[in-house]
Amino acid sequence: MQEASTAPRPTTLPPSNRPAADPHPPRLALIGNPNSGKTSLFNQLTGLNQKVGNFPGVTVDRKTGMAQLGGQRRAEIIDLPGTYSLYPKSLDEQVIADLLYNPDAADYPDFVVVTVDASNLRRSLLLFSQLADLGLPAILALNMTDLAAERGIQIDLPALERELGVPVVPMNARKGVGIAALRIVMAERLAAPPALRFWEPEGDLLPLVRQIRYYFNLHNDYLALHYAHQFRGLRFLSDDDRAYLQELTEKYSFDSTARQAEETIGRYARINELLLEVVTVTRTEQREPASNKIDKVLTHRVFGYLIFLSILFLLFQAIFAWAQYPMDLIDQGVASFNELLQRNFSGPLVRLLTEGVIAGLGGVLIFIPQIALLFAFLAVLEETGYMARVTFLMDKLMRPFGLSGKSVVPLISGLACAVPAIMGARTIESWKDRMLTIFVTPLMSCSARIPVYTVLVALVVPDESWLGIFNMRGLVLMGMYLLGLVSALVSAFALKKILKARERSYFIMEFPVYRWPRWKNVGLTIVEKVKAFIFQAGKVIVAISVLLWVLASYGPGQRQAQAEAQVQQQAAAQRWPAAETERQIASARLETSYAGTFGHVIEPVIRPLGFDWKVGIALLTSFAAREVFVGTMSTIYSVGQDADLGTVQQKLANEKDSHGQPFFTPVRALSLLVFYVFAMQCMSTLAVTYRETKSWRWPLGQLVYMTGLAYAASLLVWQVFS
Amino acid sequence: MALKLLEMGCIPGTQVRLAGRAPLGDPLMLVLGDEEYTLSLRVSEATTIQLKA
Numbered sequence: 001m002q003e004a005s006t007a008p009r010p011t012t013l014p015p016s017n018r019p020a021a022d023p024h025p026p027r028l029a030l031i032g033n034p035n036s037g038k039t040s041l042f043n044q045l046t047g048l049n050q051k052v053g054n055f056p057g058v059t060v061d062r063k064t065g066m067a068q069l070g071g072q073r074r075a076e077i078i079d080l081p082g083t084y085s086l087y088p089k090s091l092d093e094q095v096i097a098d099l100l101y102n103p104d105a106a107d108y109p110d111f112v113v114v115t116v117d118a119s120n121l122r123r124s125l126l127l128f129s130q131l132a133d134l135g136l137p138a139i140l141a142l143n144m145t146d147l148a149a150e151r152g153i154q155i156d157l158p159a160l161e162r163e164l165g166v167p168v169v170p171m172n173a174r175k176g177v178g179i180a181a182l183r184i185v186m187a188e189r190l191a192a193p194p195a196l197r198f199w200e201p202e203g204d205l206l207p208l209v210r211q212i213r214y215y216f217n218l219h220n221d222y223l224a225l226h227y228a229h230q231f232r233g234l235r236f237l238s239d240d241d242r243a244y245l246q247e248l249t250e251k252y253s254f255d256s257t258a259r260q261a262e263e264t265i266g267r268y269a270r271i272n273e274l275l276l277e278v279v280t281v282t283r284t285e286q287r288e289p290a291s292n293k294i295d296k297v298l299t300h301r302v303f304g305y306l307i308f309l310s311i312l313f314l315l316f317q318a319i320f321a322w323a324q325y326p327m328d329l330i331d332q333g334v335a336s337f338n339e340l341l342q343r344n345f346s347g348p349l350v351r352l353l354t355e356g357v358i359a360g361l362g363g364v365l366i367f368i369p370q371i372a373l374l375f376a377f378l379a380v381l382e383e384t385g386y387m388a389r390v391t392f393l394m395d396k397l398m399r400p401f402g403l404s405g406k407s408v409v410p411l412i413s414g415l416a417c418a419v420p421a422i423m424g425a426r427t428i429e430s431w432k433d434r435m436l437t438i439f440v441t442p443l444m445s446c447s448a449r450i451p452v453y454t455v456l457v458a459l460v461v462p463d464e465s466w467l468g469i470f471n472m473r474g475l476v477l478m479g480m481y482l483l484g485l486v487s488a489l490v491s492a493f494a495l496k497k498i499l500k501a502r503e504r505s506y507f508i509m510e511f512p513v514y515r516w517p518r519w520k521n522v523g524l525t526i527v528e529k530v531k532a533f534i535f536q537a538g539k540v541i542v543a544i545s546v547l548l549w550v551l552a553s554y555g556p557g558q559r560q561a562q563a564e565a566q567v568q569q570q571a572a573a574q575r576w577p578a579a580e581t582e583r584q585i586a587s588a589r590l591e592t593s594y595a596g597t598f599g600h601v602i603e604p605v606i607r608p609l610g611f612d613w614k615v616g617i618a619l620l621t622s623f624a625a626r627e628v629f630v631g632t633m634s635t636i637y638s639v640g641q642d643a644d645l646g647t648v649q650q651k652l653a654n655e656k657d658s659h660g661q662p663f664f665t666p667v668r669a670l671s672l673l674v675f676y677v678f679a680m681q682c683m684s685t686l687a688v689t690y691r692e693t694k695s696w697r698w699p700l701g702q703l704v705y706m707t708g709l710a711y712a713a714s715l716l717v718w719q720v721f722s
Numbered sequence: 723m724a725l726k727l728l729e730m731g732c733i734p735g736t737q738v739r740l741a742g743r744a745p746l747g748d749p750l751m752l753v754l755g756d757e758e759y760t761l762s763l764r765v766s767e768a769t770t771i772q773l774k775a
Contacts, residue, residue, distance in 0.1 A: 085729040120759055123731040257725065264728040292741070301745030392762050396746040506726055507749060508767055511760035 025066075026075045027107070028186065031096065031131070032115030033124050034082030035385075035512040037143040040173040041115055042079045043524050045183075052528060054694065060095050062107075069187035078107055084123070086130045087229065087260055089506060091431055094233055100134065101226060102236045111137035113186070118148035118155060118170070119513075121279060125271045126264070129198035132164070133222040137193045139185055140168045146175075147513065152282040159278045165194035174518045199267045201225050205259070208252040215244065229256045291385075291513045298389050308393060311381075312412050318373045319416035326369040334362030352546075355553070360545035363625060364538040367419050367684065371533055372526050374413055374420040378427065379525040381409075383517035387427065388509060395507065401489050402496025404433035411437070411488065414444035415481075418685045419537075422692055423529060430506075432499055438692055439702060440492045442685050445484040448626040449676055453480055455630055456673045459652055460666040483677050487709070533688070540687035545624050548595075552621055555593040563588040586635050595620050609711065610671045610718035612663075619681070626681045667721045675714040680706035723770050730754075730761060732771060 032038045042050075046065030053062045063079040080099070081092035088094040099107050112131060116124040131138055140160075148155065161168045167185050171178025201209060201221065212224040231237055231245040249256075298304055338354040381387045387406070395405035403411075406428045413421035421441050428434040445453075454477075461473045554560070567588045571581040590596055599616030606616055614636045622629035637652065655663040680686065686699040693699075731754050732738070741760060742751040749764045 087725065087729070089726055122755070123759075126729060260725050261728055264725070265733055268731075268733045295742070295751075299742065299744065299751075304745060388762070392744050392749060392751075395764070396744060396748045506723070506767070508726055508730065508761060508763040510730070511751065511762055 025073070026110045026186075027078070028075055029078050029080050029099070029107075029109035029112045030115065031080045031112050031127070032082060032141075033084055033117060033120075033127065035510055036082070036115045036117040036120075036124060037173040038079065038082060038115045040518055040521060041113075041141060041143065041171075041179075041182075042077065043521055044173055044176055044179050045077060048524070048527070050524070050528065052532060055095050055098075060092050067183075067186075069183050073187050075186060078109065083127065085127055085264070086134075086226065088233065090429055092429065097226070097230055097233065098235050100131075100136070101223060101230075101234060105236065109136075111139065113139050113141055113182070115141045115143050115173075117144050118142050119144055119151055119153060121148075121153075121155070122268070122271055122275060125274075126267055128164070129267050129271060130222075132166075132194040132196065133198055133220075134226075135193045135220045135223075138166045139182070140164060140166055141173070141178075141182060142168055142170045143173050145170045145178075146172050154280045154282065156278050156280075163196075163274050163278060165196045174515075198270050199263060202259075202262070205252075205254075208248060208254060211248060212245070216241075228254055229260065294514050295389065295511075298386070299392060304389075304393055308390060312408075315374070315377050315409070316412060316416060318377065319370050319413060319420065323369040323373050323416075327366050330362065330366050330368070334358060334365070351553070352550075356546040356549040357542065359549065360542040361538075363545055363684070364534060364541050367417070367533065368530055370417050371420040371423065371530055374424055375526050375529045376522055378409065378424055379522040380517045382427065383515075383521060385512040385514045388511050391509070392511075401492040402433070402436050402499075403492050404428050404430060404437070407433060407437040410441050411444055414441040414446060417446050417448070418442045418444070418682065419533075419688050422685065422688045423533065425692065432496075435499065435693065435698065436492050436495055438689055439495060439698065439705075440488040442680060442682070442702060442706065443484050443488040443491060443678065445481045445677060446626075446682075448682065449480075451627045451630045452622075452676050453477055453673065455633075455652070456669045456676075459664050460669040480673060480677050483674070487678065491705075532691070536691045537684065537687040540690065541684050544683045544687075548621060548624050551594040551598070552590060552617075553593060555589070556597060559592040560589050563592045583635075587637070590617065590632075590635050608718065609675065609714040610668045610722065615672065619679075622681050623683055625684065626676065629676075629681075665722075667718060670721070671714045671718040674717050675710045677710075678706055678713055679710035723767055727763075727767070727771065731759075738771070738773070 030038055030042055042063070042065065045067040049067075050063065050065040053064070054060065055062045060081065065077050065079070067075050067077050069075050078099075080096050083093045083096055086097065086100070088097050099105055099109075102108065114128050114131060116128060128138070128140065142155070142157075142160075155170075157168055157170060169178055169182045169185055171182060173179065205225065206221075208228060209221050209224045212218065212227050213221065216224070216227065218224050218227075227234070227237075227245060228249055231242050231249075237245075248254075298307060338358055341350060341354050341358075378387075381390065390408065391405035393405065394408045398405055398407055407425070409427075410421040410425045413424055418441050421444075422438050425434050425437045425441070428437060457473050457476050457480075461476050463471070463473060465471050564585050567581065567584045570576075571584065576584070595617050596613075598620050599613040602616050602619075603611075603613040606612075606619070611619075614633075617636060618629050618632040621632040633652065637655065652664050653662065680703045686703060689699040689702060690696060736755045738755075739753040740750060741753045744750075747765070749762050750768055752761045752763065752768070753759070754761060
């Protein structure tokens, strides 16, 4: 615990239980309003030295980094969620209370840096005034000085420092102006607990407050008051502690809501007084700020939506089309690498490595372009301030389904791929809205389903047009997409009734001023998200794909060897060419593998849907990735892995059932189609859901729900129409 | 709800201006006070605010 070495004012430092000589570098917490440039500042201070972990027990990201201070010294920074006040209104904000009210917490900071928006000083100071009253040593980072200047707001810096009692560093974090000064101030440990009190609890609260102070051995009246307000939500308190506080607050008839209101009003009054001394506003002309003019267009009843739709379309194009090039490159890269290995080494272990592990790894890496692109888009939207307008436009439409205005972007992204879409649901603050969005996004028909749709639709829908202009195949395809969308909305609606909200969900939010995106922030976001995906979801994906590979390549006992021998006999007798023999062997081996056994075993269960054991095998393998369905079907029907879709179609069309009739009738294909619209056939999605919700309950729920839905729909189609 | 509004700056005595509504009528755009920063909130949330001419 360090002392403020050059502080000219008397200080009341909180006693700490930590040893005097702390071996680790100073720890500071970055705190401030949302939209006050906190993220920019964090990025400026830490660059690529950032790490994302999580707070124990909550699904809130814990962002930390190492910052260079002046003169070779370093400090550990923890970036706290943006908040307007210490009274938490969301899970995110709750984490702040848990951290700052408990000096014994592992993350308890040595001092705080408060980012304040200079053009919004009055409101920004509310939080600061609370932190000051807690006695926390602080430095004020007065950000967005350029914006303030534009608005004719002039701040008397020395006066501000004097009034607040802490060092004030003016800056423009986006441009990097003032950061050096901040580093120096931090290094010289000039952070001082303000000697001034902004607000005092009413006299009649003192007995309550003092009792709490005594009981918990707290250094500060205001902290004790917060214990009284928030004890139910503070994790570090024991049940006994809470019982005590419950008793106490009842005894004194403590009305938390009324007192908070009183306090907030009181603080603003004091802040107003202070600002009168320190700030002068000179309005040059009554010019309408550019932001408002832009808003007139972007939130226009017609243009607003049109523009939004085109941006969505652009986003969709990016994830769907532009990402293809790097994705193909990655695919080729992995395949070439595998080929190289296979040419130089042999043996079963090599096969496990190349076809199992490396292929699995390839399956993870291939998502990178899409994730990067989606987050680039999201970051730009958020940085420019447009995201707030999106929420504004879409909220009314999304509310009936229990979704938030911000859910639109993940849902649309899900049309390309659910994996980045689910990760993108981060931007939704309300826990319930976010969970709902994550849960239903996989129902949006993603691009991996397209090969499956295409093959099946082409199999049974004639290539004709309806009413002369609409291609029938196109119509059915669209029908499948619509089915996905409708089911997503309906599921959200149903789930909304079942889920209990953990917190009151507020819509009220600030419209930030429009500004150019800070590309550095965008870049850092992309790096962070990609890393998180690879190291967290990636592990699960590789594990499962290796498992599936093993199941598809090895079989119980000698059955595979026997099957292969049989095929060899046939090949010799009928003089097949080598390629044909190979394909038949592959098919026989798959049939007698564990996967094949699985197919046979579940056949009774899927027969009511119109499927047989061959389809059963494909259902298992396509769990790795939906498009694997086509690959597996072609192996089973011994088409060969490099066949084009046309060949696969032909083979499937020729397949006959036990009565000599075509196996893949329209109804059967429709049943399979409908199954794939709903089925959770994607382990990557489950892995990402696990990572984003930090629990297995949600992905398991998705699996059960969607598989159930798929089964029911398929059953309906087959039983009714055949 | 009132607490959240207070914290965001809707202190008794502050000037507010209705700057617009979303195309479907909900939510609203309010401009507060001298600093003129914009808040958006749902109609259901806004009804808790009492205005004085």
